[in-house]
Amino acid sequence: MVIRLALAGNPNCGKTTLFNNLTGASQHTGNWPGVTVEKKEGKLRGNKDVIITDLPGIYSLSPYSPEEVVARDYLIKDRPEIIVNVVDSTNLDRNLYLTTQLLETGIPVVVALNMIDVVEKNGDKIDSKKLSEILGCGVVEISALKKKGMDELISTAINTAKIKQAPVIKEIFSNKTEKFILEISSVLKGKVEDCLLRWYSIKLLENDEKAAEELRLNSQEKSIISETVQRFESEFDDDGESIVTNERYNHIASVVKETSKKAKKEKLNTSDKIDRIVTNRILALPIFACVMIAVYYISISTVGGWMTDWVNDTLFAETLIPGAESWLQSVGAADWLNSFIVNGVINGVGAVLGFLPQMIVLFILLAILEDCGYMARIAFIMDRIFRKFGLSGKSFIPIMIGTGCGVPGIMASCTIEQECDRKITAMTTTFIPCSAKIPIIALIAGALFGGSVWIAVSAYFLGVIAIIMSGIILKKMNRFSGTPAPFVVELPPYHLPGLKTVAFSTGGRAWAFVKKAGTVIFVACALIWFLSSYNWALQPVGIEDSILESIGSAICGIFAPLGWGDWQATVATITGFIAKENVLGTFGTLFGLSEVSDGGEEIWSFVAASFTQLSAYSFLVFNLLCAPCFAAIGAMRRELGNKGCLFAVAYQMVFAYAVALCVYQFGMLFMGGGFTAYTLLAVIALAGIIFFLVRPDKMLKRKKVEVSAT
Amino acid sequence: MKTLKDAKCGDTVTVIRVKGEGQLKRRFMDMGITKGCSIFVRKLAPLGDPIEITVRGYELSLRKADAESIEIQ
Numbered sequence: 169m170v171i172r173l174a175l176a177g178n179p180n181c182g183k184t185t186l187f188n189n190l191t192g193a194s195q196h197t198g199n200w201p202g203v204t205v206e207k208k209e210g211k212l213r214g215n216k217d218v219i220i221t222d223l224p225g226i227y228s229l230s231p232y233s234p235e236e237v238v239a240r241d242y243l244i245k246d247r248p249e250i251i252v253n254v255v256d257s258t259n260l261d262r263n264l265y266l267t268t269q270l271l272e273t274g275i276p277v278v279v280a281l282n283m284i285d286v287v288e289k290n291g292d293k294i295d296s297k298k299l300s301e302i303l304g305c306g307v308v309e310i311s312a313l314k315k316k317g318m319d320e321l322i323s324t325a326i327n328t329a330k331i332k333q334a335p336v337i338k339e340i341f342s343n344k345t346e347k348f349i350l351e352i353s354s355v356l357k358g359k360v361e362d363c364l365l366r367w368y369s370i371k372l373l374e375n376d377e378k379a380a381e382e383l384r385l386n387s388q389e390k391s392i393i394s395e396t397v398q399r400f401e402s403e404f405d406d407d408g409e410s411i412v413t414n415e416r417y418n419h420i421a422s423v424v425k426e427t428s429k430k431a432k433k434e435k436l437n438t439s440d441k442i443d444r445i446v447t448n449r450i451l452a453l454p455i456f457a458c459v460m461i462a463v464y465y466i467s468i469s470t471v472g473g474w475m476t477d478w479v480n481d482t483l484f485a486e487t488l489i490p491g492a493e494s495w496l497q498s499v500g501a502a503d504w505l506n507s508f509i510v511n512g513v514i515n516g517v518g519a520v521l522g523f524l525p526q527m528i529v530l531f532i533l534l535a536i537l538e539d540c541g542y543m544a545r546i547a548f549i550m551d552r553i554f555r556k557f558g559l560s561g562k563s564f565i566p567i568m569i570g571t572g573c574g575v576p577g578i579m580a581s582c583t584i585e586q587e588c589d590r591k592i593t594a595m596t597t598t599f600i601p602c603s604a605k606i607p608i609i610a611l612i613a614g615a616l617f618g619g620s621v622w623i624a625v626s627a628y629f630l631g632v633i634a635i636i637m638s639g640i641i642l643k644k645m646n647r648f649s650g651t652p653a654p655f656v657v658e659l660p661p662y663h664l665p666g667l668k669t670v671a672f673s674t675g676g677r678a679w680a681f682v683k684k685a686g687t688v689i690f691v692a693c694a695l696i697w698f699l700s701s702y703n704w705a706l707q708p709v710g711i712e713d714s715i716l717e718s719i720g721s722a723i724c725g726i727f728a729p730l731g732w733g734d735w736q737a738t739v740a741t742i743t744g745f746i747a748k749e750n751v752l753g754t755f756g757t758l759f760g761l762s763e764v765s766d767g768g769e770e771i772w773s774f775v776a777a778s779f780t781q782l783s784a785y786s787f788l789v790f791n792l793l794c795a796p797c798f799a800a801i802g803a804m805r806r807e808l809g810n811k812g813c814l815f816a817v818a819y820q821m822v823f824a825y826a827v828a829l830c831v832y833q834f835g836m837l838f839m840g841g842g843f844t845a846y847t848l849l850a851v852i853a854l855a856g857i858i859f860f861l862v863r864p865d866k867m868l869k870r871k872k873v874e875v876s877a878t
Numbered sequence: 879m880k881t882l883k884d885a886k887c888g889d890t891v892t893v894i895r896v897k898g899e900g901q902l903k904r905r906f907m908d909m910g911i912t913k914g915c916s917i918f919v920r921k922l923a924p925l926g927d928p929i930e931i932t933v934r935g936y937e938l939s940l941r942k943a944d945a946e947s948i949e950i951q
Contacts, residue, residue, distance in 0.1 A: 261910060406895075449921075548928060551927070655928065656939075656944065658936060
């Protein structure tokens with residue numbers, strides 16, 4: 169018999185650690201259907217008949233956040249055989265609140281009292297036997313971190329599932345409320361399975377619209393129920409949701425009083441002491457800056473950077489590619505095949521794997537920050553600045569990492585819980601110039617602006633402005649305007665990060681990058697390589713005679729309003745999608761040079777001849793803001809899904825075009841170029857940007873109406 | 879009516895009621911901010927907002943604008 173075991177519990181209750189203990193390496197990560205909430209599944213170690221699903225960490229089964237809805241739908245519709253409810257024993261009050269709701273689903277439940285060792289260490293006591301009696305389900309004491317109580321938990325869970333022992337129904341509400349629950353039950357009787365009768369009755373009493381929809385009641389039943397709920401609410405002079413929640417917590421308070429004894433509490437525990445310093449009004453920002461510099465320094469400047477450079481320059485450029493080339497020659501492979509394998513395939517794979525070491529280093533650091541509890545504090549410290557333009561306080565990390573490389577930057581957005589904030593962050597991170605865009609900045613500054621540092625300064629400034637503007641614009645779009653999750657965030661106690669948790673988190677994210685991002689990066693790089701190496705007759709040629717050249721010539725007119733409508737600049741922009749620093753190399757090839765250094769000094773005179781200052785700046789603006797390299801697009805696909813990724817690329821292209829158009833055309837107008845049709849186009853683009861910036865936020869309006877109505 | 883927004887750091891207050899409706903109200907109550915529970919206002923974020931409180935033995939942070947819908951005494 170296959171047993172489906174669902175792990176449920178609050179965030180930070182140690183559920184992930186327990187999941188890793190139980191499943192080991194057999195776990196895999198996907199998404200819940202229809203939402204971007206992560207779904208983790210795995211088989212129980214040593215018993216393949218037990219499939220464990222790790223539900224998202226939730227505080228309640230309310231119908232509001234996507235995580236809660238996913239968990240609730242899974243329990244009510246898929247009905248797993250057993251729920252293991254992981255409870256943080258050091259915080260029984262809030263954790264048992266979810267337990268009371270889980271017990272109402274009618275599914276067999278076993279409560280795992282996690283971190284029991286910490287409770288004992290504090291000198292506190294929990295009477296788990298009594299707790300089991302009061303709750304009406306099995307209770308097992310465990311410590312996921314120390315792997316204590318694992319066997320007992322598993323055997324209890326499997327036995328409970330096998331005998332299908334549903335929790336004993338306990339009347340936890342006041343007599344008056346229980347009477348109303350019975351009243352509603354009598355209406356629903358026969359409409360729903362008996363095991364869900366109490367669940368749905370309570371939900372209807374709470375005015376839960378989602379549950380009401382699922383029941384498909386006829387109008388007569390609806391009116392009986394709404395009349396009952398009205399009487400209920402007027403009897404207590406409050407709304408149904410509040411009455412039920414209040415009584416739940418009252419019940420829990422009495423349960424906790426009966427079953428646990430707290431030793432005399434010290435005034436400040438270690439976590440409090442750490443927090444006193446770390447989120448201190450004066451020290452918080454300097455400490456935050458130090459942590460951020462350390463993360464950047466380790467993942468981009470030093471360890472991560474070295475490893476990525478080693479993979480790119482030593483492993484691929486010096487070993488694998490020449491090795492493969494000579495091996496292919498020695499076995500007498502045709503030149504085109506050799507070129508295809510070396511330049512197309514191996515380079516494509518290299519583009520994916522090159523980022524991996526850096527990414528792993530970053531993911532390790534992020535996992536440590538998350539696991540030790542500091543990540544929640546980052547949101548706390550930075551919230552005030554970032555919420556102004558619709559982002560989370562945690563958006564700081566992706567943008568900061570993005571100044572080094574957009575790919576890990578985008579991937580770092582996965583630490584943001586709110587879906588909408590996470591997506592907007594992933595879409596805007598690459599506006600900030602990454603290290604690969606610096607050569608382009610250096611080229612334009614060197615060739616046309618006498619090496620002025622202000623070009624670079626303006627590039628970063630432009631990036632920040634683009635992020636702020638896009639945050640405001642995107643927040644108002646329908647696809648992001650689902651009710652924003654309220655910022656009511658638990659600040660978990662600090663603790664030492666677990667090696668296993670960090671390892672699993674890093675491994676999972678790195679694998680997700682290779683799988684989701686890798687395919688896009690590989691295919692796109694191989695395609696551009698093909699287009700730039702062959703002509704239409706499929707003969708190998710230089711880039712100046714290639715298919716890419718004819719594409720460039722065909723579409724370069726699009727960029728004429730931006731001031732650089734020649735095919736060289738267009739082709740350079742296209743090859744920039746493989747990696748932004750390619751823009752320089754392509755200019756070099758197109759101007760007939762073989763080597764181009766980082767600053768591009770060799771091609772300055774050519775570039776200076778084919779651009780004006782204004783058109784060069786417009787070229788720079790477009791290349792800084794337009795869709796990032798394929799690797800970053802691949803990373804966006806991982807965070808946003810296929811559709812979301814296409815939308816992001818389209819948005820970035822249109823935004824970059826509009827800004828570069830405004831820069832060039834208004835610049836021309838300012839310098840006395842006269843008002844042309846293109847100027848009109850720029851006026852329209854500017855008007856469009858302003859419209860999207862200042863148009864009223866539909867959601868906000870709706871929210872205001874709600875508030876004034878109450 | 880006094881709200882949580884008006885409370886000062888170091889104050890211990892009692893919740894009278896949570897105003898509003900929908901997700902925010904439910905979230906507050908799910909996190910244990912219910913009628914009659916006591917809240918200790920722990921600190922302000924370095925930039926003056928959000929605030930950090932202790933409720934039911936754990937730390938919670940929330941924005942001042944949202945704290946306005948929690949009536950206290």
